[in-house]
Amino acid sequence: MSMTIQGTLTVQVIQGRRGPFKTAKLATSIGTFDVKNPILKQFEPGNYEGNFILNQLKVKTFEWGGGATSYIDAALDWQHLADFAQECGLSAEVEEQSSQASTVDPVSESGAFDPVSENGIEFPEFAETLNQVEQMIENKCSHISFGEYILADREDLKCAVELVREAGYSYNPREKRWYV
Structure with a gap:
């Protein structure tokens, strides 16, 4: 009711x-x-x-x-x-922001949290969307951590796990990160 x-x-x-x-x-x-x-x-x-x-x-x-x-x-x-x-x-x-995610990352642009620098490229510390997971895989990040939104949505979490596994990442449960 x-x-x-x-x-x-x-x-x-x-x-x-x-x-x-x-x-x-x-x-x-x-x-x-x-x-x-x-x-x-x-x-x-x-x-x-x-x-x-x-x-x-x-x-x-x-x-x-x-x-x-x-x-x-x-x-x-x-x-x-x-x-x-x-x-x-x-x-x-x-x-509109998610469609621009392939060129500019709105989360790191807004400064909501500290980005991690890899090879001179700035990436967010936690991937909040599937687009960010794909971007981090394309840019060959050494590790990927999932944010609260991906963890809260089962379908997004399942898709993100499939993406990182296909890209050759393995999960470290102690650090809660995916590594190449």
């Missing part, structure tokens, strides 16, 4: 173990909820007001520093959220 509720979605960029990723908080009249999904990469950091469809609320817990922390996670209707991004004009910007 889902419900539509008016609220404000606050999107922000978080630095994770595998690179930066976007997360959000949804502030509504019934409470504030954490929102995590790769569809958020279509949004620029900031506040977005509108009607959102809540599919499920989940209590999540994690241990940190000898204690436990709980929070409420909201599962939104992602198709509605993608349509909302398109209405805001953000989806076209993401598609």
